[in-house]
Amino acid sequence: KLEMAKMFGATEVILAEKDDVGLIRASAKVKEMLGGRGADYAFECTAIPALGAAPLAMIRNAGTAVQVSGIEEEITIDMRLFEWDKIYINPLYGKCRPQIDFPILMQLYKNGQLKLDQMISKEYSLDELQHAFDDMLAGVNAKGVIIFS
Structure with missing residues (x-):
């Protein structure tokens, strides 16, 4: 990390x-x-x-x-x-001021200056929810993401 x-x-x-x-x-x-x-x-x-x-x-x-x-x-x-x-x-x-800050954050993301995708270290299906929580508590990932199909 x-x-x-x-x-x-x-x-x-x-x-x-x-x-x-x-x-x-x-x-x-x-x-x-x-x-x-x-x-x-x-x-x-x-x-x-x-x-x-x-x-x-x-x-x-x-x-x-x-x-x-x-x-x-x-x-x-x-x-x-x-x-x-x-x-x-x-x-x-x-x-945060959502009306002001979110458009700025979106533009930074679109320009590649805000590296959100790179923060995701693992994706989990909804069936793997317990595994995702276990990994989170163990500090395995930077960010784990639940993917909803």
Whole structure:
């Protein structure tokens, strides 16, 4: 998945260690890569509640942490992670404005600048629904797609 991230525009990637609680060590690597200041933006996309605050540890002062995966349960956050003037947002659909943004996204896709087809790592029939869920939970695919005949 790290190589796939590079294919889609990531300039640097870090493989976090499973025992890195809250991704604190990974955050230190991010800050080291950026000369000690942290990222302007960091996104949590895992839907793992224990990582809900991880982007706060990776951003610079006045940076923005974005909760993308929609964690919908109580989590504990060390308030020191908010120092200084850090912003934490949980936008619905990334604050998308469908009437404005969808035509732009469609044009980017048509021009080959938005690589949606390349994100699909496996297609499943409706009869393979359980297999698709099992693969999703195991992290096998970047994106699995159910094909309806």
